[in-house]
Amino acid sequence: MTDGPAIDLQNVTKVYPRQVHALRGVTLRVGRGEVFGLLGPNGAGKSTLVKVMMTVVRPTRAAGTVLGHPVGHKPTLARIGYLPENHRFPKYLTGRQVLEFFAALAKVDRPTRRRRSAELLELVGMSDWADTRIATYSKGMLQRVGLAQALVHDPELIVLDEPTDGVDPIGRRDILDVLGQLRKQRKTVFINSHALSELETICDRVAILVQGQVARQGSIDELTIARQRYEIEIGATDSMNLRERVIALIPAQWKPAANVTQPPSGVMNVAQPPSGVMNVAQPPSAVFDRRSKSFAPGEETSAFGGPQPGAAVPHRGPQPGAAVPHGEPLPAAAVPQIDFGTLDGVGLELDGQVLRIATTDVNRIQVLIDRLRAAGFLILRVQQVRPSLEDLFLDTVAHPGAGRAAMPGAARVPARQGAPA
Amino acid sequence: MIRQTLAILVDAYRDLNARKLFWITLILSALIVVAFSLVGVHGNAITIAGYHIDARSPVFIYKSIFSQVVIGAWLTWAATVLALVSTAGIFPDFISGGSIDLYLAKPIGRLRLFLTKYFSGLLFVALQVLIVAVGSYLAMGIRIGQWKPSIFWAIPIVLCFFSYLFSICVLLGVSTRSTIAALLLTIVCWMLLALVDRVAEPSLLMFQKVYEYQADQDRQQADSNEAFLRRAEADPKAAKLLDGARERAQTSRQDADKSAHTARVLQNVHRGIYALKTITPKTTDTINLLDRFIFTKAELNGFSQNQQSPGPDQAAMVAGAREMAQELRSRSTAWIVGTSLGFEVVLVAGAAWVFCRRDY
Numbered sequence: 001m002t003d004g005p006a007i008d009l010q011n012v013t014k015v016y017p018r019q020v021h022a023l024r025g026v027t028l029r030v031g032r033g034e035v036f037g038l039l040g041p042n043g044a045g046k047s048t049l050v051k052v053m054m055t056v057v058r059p060t061r062a063a064g065t066v067l068g069h070p071v072g073h074k075p076t077l078a079r080i081g082y083l084p085e086n087h088r089f090p091k092y093l094t095g096r097q098v099l100e101f102f103a104a105l106a107k108v109d110r111p112t113r114r115r116r117s118a119e120l121l122e123l124v125g126m127s128d129w130a131d132t133r134i135a136t137y138s139k140g141m142l143q144r145v146g147l148a149q150a151l152v153h154d155p156e157l158i159v160l161d162e163p164t165d166g167v168d169p170i171g172r173r174d175i176l177d178v179l180g181q182l183r184k185q186r187k188t189v190f191i192n193s194h195a196l197s198e199l200e201t202i203c204d205r206v207a208i209l210v211q212g213q214v215a216r217q218g219s220i221d222e223l224t225i226a227r228q229r230y231e232i233e234i235g236a237t238d239s240m241n242l243r244e245r246v247i248a249l250i251p252a253q254w255k256p257a258a259n260v261t262q263p264p265s266g267v268m269n270v271a272q273p274p275s276g277v278m279n280v281a282q283p284p285s286a287v288f289d290r291r292s293k294s295f296a297p298g299e300e301t302s303a304f305g306g307p308q309p310g311a312a313v314p315h316r317g318p319q320p321g322a323a324v325p326h327g328e329p330l331p332a333a334a335v336p337q338i339d340f341g342t343l344d345g346v347g348l349e350l351d352g353q354v355l356r357i358a359t360t361d362v363n364r365i366q367v368l369i370d371r372l373r374a375a376g377f378l379i380l381r382v383q384q385v386r387p388s389l390e391d392l393f394l395d396t397v398a399h400p401g402a403g404r405a406a407m408p409g410a411a412r413v414p415a416r417q418g419a420p421a
Numbered sequence: 422m423i424r425q426t427l428a429i430l431v432d433a434y435r436d437l438n439a440r441k442l443f444w445i446t447l448i449l450s451a452l453i454v455v456a457f458s459l460v461g462v463h464g465n466a467i468t469i470a471g472y473h474i475d476a477r478s479p480v481f482i483y484k485s486i487f488s489q490v491v492i493g494a495w496l497t498w499a500a501t502v503l504a505l506v507s508t509a510g511i512f513p514d515f516i517s518g519g520s521i522d523l524y525l526a527k528p529i530g531r532l533r534l535f536l537t538k539y540f541s542g543l544l545f546v547a548l549q550v551l552i553v554a555v556g557s558y559l560a561m562g563i564r565i566g567q568w569k570p571s572i573f574w575a576i577p578i579v580l581c582f583f584s585y586l587f588s589i590c591v592l593l594g595v596s597t598r599s600t601i602a603a604l605l606l607t608i609v610c611w612m613l614l615a616l617v618d619r620v621a622e623p624s625l626l627m628f629q630k631v632y633e634y635q636a637d638q639d640r641q642q643a644d645s646n647e648a649f650l651r652r653a654e655a656d657p658k659a660a661k662l663l664d665g666a667r668e669r670a671q672t673s674r675q676d677a678d679k680s681a682h683t684a685r686v687l688q689n690v691h692r693g694i695y696a697l698k699t700i701t702p703k704t705t706d707t708i709n710l711l712d713r714f715i716f717t718k719a720e721l722n723g724f725s726q727n728q729q730s731p732g733p734d735q736a737a738m739v740a741g742a743r744e745m746a747q748e749l750r751s752r753s754t755a756w757i758v759g760t761s762l763g764f765e766v767v768l769v770a771g772a773a774w775v776f777c778r779r780d781y
Contacts, residue, residue, distance in 0.1 A: 101428055
C-alpha cells in the first residue's frame with residue numbers, strides 16, 4: 001500500500017495514571033516521502049506520541065493510520081524503522097550482531113540481513129568496529145549503530161527519536177547526510193528532536209507539540225511567513241524628532257488606525273488595534289503579552305514578537321516555581337498567529353535607526369523607501385528577515401499569560417482545573 | 422515466527438555466554454561430575470580415588486551420592502542460587518527504558534515476546550543440568566557398569582524445580598523492575614517453600630503418625646488394663662490388686678485419649694499445611710522424584726527399613742517416620758508436578774499480564 005499519507009493520526013490521547021494527560025487529541029499528518037520534524041519542550045508528549053505509533057505505549061484513544069494500517073497494527077512494524085531515545089542495545093552483542101539480531105526480529109531472512117548489516121555499517125562509518133562489542137562504544141558510535149539498526153530492514157517509514165543526541169559535530173553531519181540520502185530514496189522520515197537548527201535544514205514539514213497538543217503544523221515556510229519582515233536602516237544627519245518625522249512619512253492610508261506606542265525600553269512600536277483595517281501586527285492581547293514577558297529594560301524587543309535576528313534571545317524557558325498556568329488547554333492566543341502577509345497588514349517599529357516593517361509586500365516597502373528618500377533620509381540597508389525555527393519554537397511554546405515557555409511535563413488537567421492562571 | 426523465536430534464543434545464549442557466572446557455574450558443574458566419576462564400587466566397598474570404604478550396599482550408596490550430592494546439594498541448592506543470581510536480571514534489564522522499546526517496535530506480539538524470553542531464561546539451568554546428567558550417565562556406566570538412561574530424568578525434574586523459582590523471580594522482576602528486589606524476594610520465597618516442603622509438612626505428618634501410633638498403642642494398653650480390671654473385680658482373691666489395676670486402667674485410657682487428641686490436632690494442622698502445599702510449588706518433593714527413577718522399589722524400601730533401629734522407646738518414632746515416608750512416596754508425580762506447574766502457570770500468566778498491559 002503506497003497511497004495515502006504515511007502517518008495520519010487523529011485525536012490521539014494518552015492519559016497516564018494519576019491523571020497525567022500526556023497527549024490531548026493529537027492530530028497529525030505526514031505525507032509519503034516527507035521528512036517531518038516533531039518539536040516541543042520537555043514533557044510536551046513527543047516521545048509518548050512516537051511510542052504510541054511504535055506500540056510501546058498503549059493510547060487511551062487513537063484513531064488514524066500508520067502506513068495505511070490502524071495505529072498499533074503489529075505487522076506494519078516490519079515496515080517501520082525505529083531509533084528510540086536513549087536506546088540500550090544488549091552490551092554483549094557486537095555492532096554487526098545488533099543489526100542482524102534486530103533484522104531477524106523484523107523478519108528479514110539471513111542472507112539479506114547479513115548483506116544489509118554490512119552495507120549499513122559501512123554507510124554509518126562503523127565498519128571498522130563492526131565486530132567489537134557494543135559495551136566499548138561511545139555514545140556517538142551507539143547512535144550510528146542505532147541509526148543503522150533502524151534502517152536494516154529497509155523500512156518505508158523511519159522514526160527517529162533524538163537521532164543526533166550525544167553525537168559530535170562530525171557525527172551529526174554524517175547522520176544528516178544519511179537522512180539526506182533517505183530523502184532522495186523517497187523514504188518517509190519522522191524525527192523527534194530538540195536540534196532545531198538541524199531540523200530546519202532537513203525537514204519538509206514540522207509540528208510543534210505543546211502540553212500534549214499540536215500547536216502548529218506545516219512547512220517551515222508556511223509557519224514563518226507570518227513573521228517575515230523587512231528591515232530598513234536609515235541614515236539621518238539630524239536625529240532630532242526622528243520618531244515623529246518617520247511617523248509623518250507613513251502613508252496616509254496606513255495612519256488612521258495606527259496605534260503608536262512607546263515601550264518602556266524606548267523602542268517605538270506602531271501597531272494596529274484589532275478593529276483596524278490594516279497594520280494589525282498581532283492582536284492587542286498578544287502585544288500586551290509580549291510586553292509582559294518581563295524583558296529587562298532596554299532589551300531589544302519588537303512589536304512583531306520575539307527577539308530580533310542577531311540580538312540575544314531572551315530567556316523564555318520555564319521558571320522554577322513560576323505560576324504559569326499548567327495543564328489547561330492552551331488558548332488560541334498561546335499560538336500567536338501573526339500573519340501579517342496574509343492579512344495584508346503592516347506593523348512598524350523604529351529601533352534606533354532601524355525601521356522594521358512586518359510585511360512581505362515589497363511594493364509597500366518601496367513606497368516607504370521612496371518617502372524616506374524624498375524626506376532626505378539615507379537608506380543604508382534594506383533586508384528581508386525570516387525568523388528561524390528556533391524563533392518559531394520559542395514563540396509557540398510561550399504561554400500568552402505569563403510570556404514564559406509552558407512548564408515542562410505533561411498536563412494534569414483535572415488536578416489543575418480552576419487553578420489561577 | 423520461527424526466525425524471531427530462534428533469534429531470541431540465540432540472543433539468550435549469547436547473553437549467557439557473556440556472563441562470567443554462567444561459565445563459573447558450568448566449570449563447577451563439570452568439576453562435580455569429575456569428582457563423581459572418581460567414586461566407584463568395588464565388591465562390597467565404595468572406592469573414592471583409590472580409597473576403599475566398606476559398605477553393606479555400595480551400589481545404593483553410589484546412587485545416593487548422585488541423588489543427594491550431585492543433584493540434591495549441587496544442582497538444587499548451590500547451582501540454583503548461582504542460576505538465580507544470573508537470571509534474576511533478565512526481565513528487569515529487558516523491560517528497562519531504551520531496551521524494551523527496541524523489541525516492542527518489532528512485528529512480534531508482546532505475549533510471544535514475553536514467553537520466548539521466559540523460556541530462554543531457563544536455558545541457563547538446562548545447559549547446566551544437561552552437562553551434569555550426561556557426565557553422570559557416563560560416570561555411572563563406566564564406574565559401576567549401570568547404564569541408566571533414567572538419570573536423564575534429572576533434566577526435566579531440575580528444570581521444573583528451577584522454573585517454579587524462576588516464575589516467582591520473573592513476576593517480581595516485571596512488577597518491581599528491580600533485579601535485587603526480584604532476587605532477594607525469590608530467595609525468601611524459596612526458603613519459605615522449602616520450610617513448608619522440607620520441614621513443616623513432613624514433620625507434622627511424622628508427628629501425626631507418631632501420635633496415631635502412640636494412641637493406638639495406648640488404646641491397646643488401656644483395653645488390656647481394663648480387661649485385667651474386670652477380671653480382678655470378678656475375682657475376690659484379687660481384691661487387693663483392684664486399686665492398682667483401676668488406677669492403671671484409668672491412666673492408660675487417659676493417655677490413649679490424650680494421644681488421640683494430639684493426633685487429631687496434628688492432623689488438622691497438617692491438613693492446613695497440606696492444602697497450602699497443594700497450591701504452592703513443591704520444590705523438595707519435585708527433586709525427590711528423581712529417587713523414584715534412580716532407585717529400585719526394593720532399594721527405596723530397604724532405605725526405609727535401614728532407617729529403623731528402634732529401641733523400646735523409639736518404636737513410635739520409627740513407625741511414624743516409616744509411615745510418613747510411605748505416604749510421601751505414595752503421592753503421585755502428577756500431583757507433585759502438576760500442582761506446582763499450576764502455580765507456575767498462574768504466576769507466569771500474572772507476569773505476562775503485567776508485561777503486556779504496561780506502558781514503557
